Amino acid sequence: MYCFKCVLFGFSVVTFRGTAGDSLRHDEEDQCGDYEVYTTGMQTVDLEERRTGQDPIEDTFTVEDAVEAIGFGKFQWKLSILTGLSWMADAMEVMILSIISPQLHCEWMLPSWKVAMLTSVVFIGMMFSSTLWGNISDKYGRKVGLTMCMMWVLYYGFLSAFSPAYGWVMVLRGLVGFGIGGAPQSVTLYSEFLPRKSRATCIILIEIFWALGAVFEVLLAIWIMPTMGWRWLLGLSTAPLVVFVTFCFWLPESPRFDVLSGNRENAMKTLRLIAADNGKTMPLGKLIANKQEVRGRIRDLLTPQYLDFALIIQFGEPQKPSCCNLECKYLTLDDYKDLLWTTLAEFPGLFVTLFVIDRIGRKKSMAMCFLMFSVCILPLYACVGRVALTVFIFIARAFITGGFQVAYVYTPEVYPTATRALGIGTCSGMARGGALLTPFVAQVLLKKSVYLTLSVYCIFCLLATGASMLLPIETTGLGLQESSRITAGQEEMKTGQMSNGSEASTTHTSYGSSYNS
Numbered sequence: 001m002y003c004f005k006c007v008l009f010g011f012s013v014v015t016f017r018g019t020a021g022d023s024l025r026h027d028e029e030d031q032c033g034d035y036e037v038y039t040t041g042m043q044t045v046d047l048e049e050r051r052t053g054q055d056p057i058e059d060t061f062t063v064e065d066a067v068e069a070i071g072f073g074k075f076q077w078k079l080s081i082l083t084g085l086s087w088m089a090d091a092m093e094v095m096i097l098s099i100i101s102p103q104l105h106c107e108w109m110l111p112s113w114k115v116a117m118l119t120s121v122v123f124i125g126m127m128f129s130s131t132l133w134g135n136i137s138d139k140y141g142r143k144v145g146l147t148m149c150m151m152w153v154l155y156y157g158f159l160s161a162f163s164p165a166y167g168w169v170m171v172l173r174g175l176v177g178f179g180i181g182g183a184p185q186s187v188t189l190y191s192e193f194l195p196r197k198s199r200a201t202c203i204i205l206i207e208i209f210w211a212l213g214a215v216f217e218v219l220l221a222i223w224i225m226p227t228m229g230w231r232w233l234l235g236l237s238t239a240p241l242v243v244f245v246t247f248c249f250w251l252p253e254s255p256r257f258d259v260l261s262g263n264r265e266n267a268m269k270t271l272r273l274i275a276a277d278n279g280k281t282m283p284l285g286k287l288i289a290n291k292q293e294v295r296g297r298i299r300d301l302l303t304p305q306y307l308d309f310a311l312i313i314q315f316g317e318p319q320k321p322s323c324c325n326l327e328c329k330y331l332t333l334d335d336y337k338d339l340l341w342t343t344l345a346e347f348p349g350l351f352v353t354l355f356v357i358d359r360i361g362r363k364k365s366m367a368m369c370f371l372m373f374s375v376c377i378l379p380l381y382a383c384v385g386r387v388a389l390t391v392f393i394f395i396a397r398a399f400i401t402g403g404f405q406v407a408y409v410y411t412p413e414v415y416p417t418a419t420r421a422l423g424i425g426t427c428s429g430m431a432r433g434g435a436l437l438t439p440f441v442a443q444v445l446l447k448k449s450v451y452l453t454l455s456v457y458c459i460f461c462l463l464a465t466g467a468s469m470l471l472p473i474e475t476t477g478l479g480l481q482e483s484s485r486i487t488a489g490q491e492e493m494k495t496g497q498m499s500n501g502s503e504a505s506t507t508h509t510s511y512g513s514s515y516n517s
Helices: 047-052 063-070 074-107 112-140 142-162 168-182 185-191 196-206 207-223 229-234 239-250 255-260 264-276 298-310 333-343 346-360 363-383 386-414 417-448 449-471 488-500 504-516
Strands: 005-008 012-013 036-039
Touching: 012 417, 036 386, 063 239, 063 255, 063 264, 074 112, 074 142, 074 168, 074 185, 074 196, 074 239, 074 264, 074 333, 112 142, 112 168, 112 185, 112 417, 142 168, 142 229, 142 239, 185 196, 185 386, 185 417, 196 207, 196 346, 196 386, 207 229, 207 333, 207 346, 255 264, 255 386, 255 417, 333 386, 346 363, 346 386, 363 386, 386 417, 417 449
Parallel strands: none
Antiparallel strands: 005 012, 012 036
């Protein structure tokens, strides 16, 4: 066996040596068996590749790498507006329940339990459909799932304006709730286009659309209800959905979903469009899937997510606790003003959450919001005046809104792309179990005992505080995980690494054997 070195100055160094890990300083050692080519200022070529006519291993990158390289720009701003419209529609369809319930109570002389059912039937629809929409989004794509559910809400939301009787309102609003169950998939889609550094900020800021939707619904009610009635309010409340459906053709499919589904060509096309829109360049090389270890499981999050969503409280019309009752009473301008003030609490809640979420982490942020909500509820045990009541409810709602936003940042960070939509849908569905009970607590139970009603909210919020701290995972600073399974792209990456030296000993031994023979 011979060992020699040939140098062509200024161009390349060709070395036949023993192992892949040896440096040029060791090339004159006596241990020589395998053969490699090293070049200076030129491309490195393996003798085996030249012998078989193969190209050198090319560079690779993942969707996460591309999203980080492209960053946040013009594309994400447009996506924020379009996905935000779905949140705005969600807020309006939920807020409208606090407005039309007293109206129907008086107009159709409904008993208290029927009034409560008008609200609960919407959340029942959400509860049973959230997992279904998540499954659809994981199987057929985020764009497909989100577009379908928004079209569904638009259709049945508009039809409910023509309801002739109580039974029709119940059925149609239940179908509206079934569609709203898919609204959280807008967060799934949106989060998968966001770079790690700005993800929490962007998801929280998109929740401004939820607050805007709630405020807009109250302002619309002030204008519509005294003159045109609840049917016109139901019809006009579908306006954001009309805009969303009109422009939904622009929505791109998530490249993370495309890669996981094996459709890398579409993923590359989407990433190139985003890069062009943002004025950035794509990473060089071949797009591959990325394997990461599973960080979370659905059963790890059900309880805290349930507590979080269950405590998003619709206070309706704030007034002195001693005067709270469910007697037939149309909402007055003062009632609308109070409802507007408490709804405006969404905004300070967003900014408080924005300030703390990356500083103290997701878990502590949720726990802080739940604890502060309980603290703000305590003064309501006393018979405070209308102004003081409105102030305490304003602060309480700000903190509970903050907890709501943190949950929507936290949840997509826990689940891999393969089950992210299903995870969000399942957690949201479980949460609706608490939401559908809220009307019976805030309307029926309130008539029996103000103090018992307040105790339910305080106890559950304290439980949520503890549950948030017991969550096994803190996701602050972590990237979105792609998959818990090895895909074809990962196999190619692994093979490439082996050929490039990561498992070179076995590969080079076979090369040496071939040449020695």
